[in-house]
Amino acid sequence: MRAWKSMLSAVVASASIGVALAGVLPDPVRQAELTHLVLHDCGSCHGMTLKGGLGGPLLPANLDHYSSEDVATFILDGIPGKPMPPWRGQLSTQDALWIAEQLKKGFAQ
Amino acid sequence: MMKHLLGIVLLATSCIAAAAAERRGTGDLGIVVERAVGAVQIIDTTQRRVLSRVTGLGDLSHASAVFSRDGRHAFVFGRDGGLSKIDLLTGSLVKRIVQAGNSIGGAISDDGRLVAVSNYKPGGVRFFDSESLEPVADIPAAYGVDNELSKVVGLVDAPGRRFLFTLYDAGEIWMAHYPSGGVPKITKFAHVGELPYDALITGDGRHYVAGLFGEDGLAHIDLWADKPVVRRILDHYGRGEEKLPVYKMPHLEGWARAGDRMFLPAVGRHELLVIDATTFAEIGRVAVHGQPIFAIARPDGRQVWVNFAHPLNDTIQVIDTQNLEIIHEFTPGKAALHMEFTPRGENVWISVRDADRVDIYDTQTFERLETLPMDKPSGIFFTARANRIGL
Structure with a gap:
């Protein structure tokens, strides 16, 4: 567990590549698609209520010590050595940042 | 007078019974999880x-179910630690308890008396009396020097x-023998491999196999051996190739056995x-359409039906187990994630989550026979599971 945490910080430190501050928000249709994806597809590992499953919990308290950019980096690049896959290719940087921000606020159910 | 009274009581009792449960069997019943x-x-x-x-x-995200040995009751395991006992005949909830904070599935003993639930939080397995759902034993999955729970x-x-169960974080497999009237005795198998994510037992109760997320290969135990040990099978099946990102973990339950062959999903391929x-x-x-989630044999073993991970989860392929050819491919709709065969395999029920539908197909003609509207359907479980080891 400790090893994993230090690895995570290493990932965050080295991999802010690609996550530039995005100006454009996904449009409402895309937001609805992303919400569905988070609850049902991310939810298949992290739980539909995001309280965790095989993957860790994604509630605001769990993400407090990461910035939205950090969280977006985990989403886009995955976490090496853990089952978390990279979603780049399926999600744009804007998509990932929007999801990260919603997660940090508490995802609207 | 007494006789008259007795007659009235008898009549009243039978009316209540008739209202509560139609006189019928449960062999062709089942549940679909919404x-x-x-709801189910x-x-x-x-x-x-x-x-x-x-x-x-x-x-009920990731919910699953087992059945009482008379096929009348379903025990439903919810993600939130809920364990619900449902009467299929009366269509009612008999009892529901919340036995842990986060759980993933369960099993029922061969004699039907014990229901076991595997938990993520607190990590471990808890046992309940199948009649009353009263707790009877608790096995915390403590491992390592710090006794962390897996x-x-x-x-x-x-x-x-x-x-049998597998400790995801610890990389161990444990076997609990729970004699009637005794306490559970545990046998531990350590160092089975990196991140074992799911496991199955073959229908004869002989082989327990755990899939490894962190390595190419699977951990296998032959329970018929005098001294069962863990050995690696299919080591390096990926041959060192880079694996694709895995958007949904494959499931091993219901691993497809067809005659002398077995079919299983390759992780990340x-x-x-x-x-x-x-x-x-x-x-x-x-070679199939996407990363397989479930590969399930029709009960006769002649066909294997396969569905796939996001984003290719709208498609199902059917494989002929004799010549290994894909004999049919169709797209029921987005998130066709669960399939269940009728006991003899003439039909298959498929939940199409994002279309809010369950479709029923003929497995010979592949024709769609019926569509039932449901709210985000996922797992489908038929009572025939009551009579099968490991389901």
């Missing part, structure tokens, strides 16, 4: 219709009131592995 609304639909596979709906079951996956029953069911050596591969 994951987002915490009780269905009839002969009439191909919904009989009733039971609500108030909590968070998430538990791949819980199955084995003959002789035994249960668009392939099914075909292995010899006695030696567990690889004998072939089938």
Whole structure:
């Protein structure tokens, strides 16, 4: 567990590549698609209520010590050595940042 | 006077019984989980219709179920630690308890008396009396020097009131033997491999196999051996190639056995592995549409039906187990994630989550026979599971 945490910080430190501050928000249709994806597809590992499953919990308290950019980096690049896959290719940087921000606020159910 | 009174009482009692439960068997019944609304639909596979709906079951994402040995009751395991006992005949919730904070599935003992639940939080396995749902034993999955609790996956029953389960974080497999009237005795198998994510037991109760997320290969135990040990099978099946990102973990339950062959999903590959069911050596591969989630044999073993991970989860392929060819491919709709065969395999029920539908197909003609509207349907479980080891 400790090893994993230090690895995570290493990932965050080295991999802010690609996550530039995005100006454009996904449009409402895309937001609805992303919400569905988070609850049902991310939810298949992290739980539909995001309280965790095989993957860790994604509630605001769990993400407090990461910035939205950090969280977006985990989403886009995955976490090496853990089952978390990279979603780049399926999600744009804007998509990932929007999801990260919603997660940090508490995802609207 | 007394006789008259008795007559009235008898009449009244039988009326109550008739109202509560139609006089019928349960061999053609089952449940469909509606994951987002915490409900199950009780269905009839002969009439191909919904009989009733039971609500108030909590968070049913990733929910699964086992059945009492008389096929009358379903035990539903929810993500939120809920364990619900449902009467299929009366369409009612008999009892519901919340036994942990986060759980993943369960099993029932061969004699039908014990229901076991595997938990992520607190990591471990808890046992309940199947009649009353009263707790009877608790096995925390403590490992390592710090006695951390591991998430538990791949819980199955084995003959002789035994249960096997896998510790995801610890990389261990434990076997609990729970004699009637005694306390559970645990045998531990350590160092089985990196991140074992799910496991299965073969229908004869002989082989327990855990899939490894962190390595190419699987951990196998022959429970018929005098001294069972863990050995690696299909080592390096990925041959060092980079694996694709895995958007949904494959499931091993219901691993497809077809005659002397078994079919299983390769993690992070668009392939099914075909292995010899006695030696567990690889004998072939089938290139498929996407990363397989479930590969399930029709009960006669002649066909294997496969569905796929996001984003290719709208498609199902059917493989002929004799010539390994894909004989049929169709797209029921987005998130076709669960399939269940009727006991003899003439029909298959498929939940199409994002279309809010369950479709019923003929497995010979591949024709769609019926469509039932459901709310975000996921797992489908038929009572025939009551009579099968490990389901």
